[in-house]
Amino acid sequence: MRSETEGITVCDVCGFAQARTRYAPRTYGRGKELLVIENVPVVSCPSCDASYLTSQTLREIDRIKYERKTRAVTTSIEVASFST
Numbered sequence: 055m056r057s058e059t060e061g062i063t064v065c066d067v068c069g070f071a072q073a074r075t076r077y078a079p080r081t082y083g084r085g086k087e088l089l090v091i092e093n094v095p096v097v098s099c100p101s102c103d104a105s106y107l108t109s110q111t112l113r114e115i116d117r118i119k120y121e122r123k124t125r126a127v128t129t130s131i132e133v134a135s136f137s138t
């Protein structure tokens with residue numbers, strides 16, 4: 055689990071060198087289609103207030119959604135882990 059880990063990265067929006075990456079769960083869909091992806095890296099910038107996912111992260115999320123039938127662990131809701 056990396057949920058409490060914070061990393062330092064360069065902000066894609068303003069170029070600030072000390073934007074932070076936080077790992078947070080995100081939910082997609084609703085009802086029976088609800089998918090929770092844990093440990094999604096979210097960049098947040100204290101300089102310009104941006105909070106965004108990188109294009110690499112978005113691609114990975116698309117892949118996880120596509121593969122959810124094999125990746126997801128079915129509990130009361132489906133949960134998959136983000137991994138690179």
Ligand SMILES: [Zn+2]
Pocket residue numbers: 065066067068069070073099100101102103104
């Ligand atoms: Zn910024």
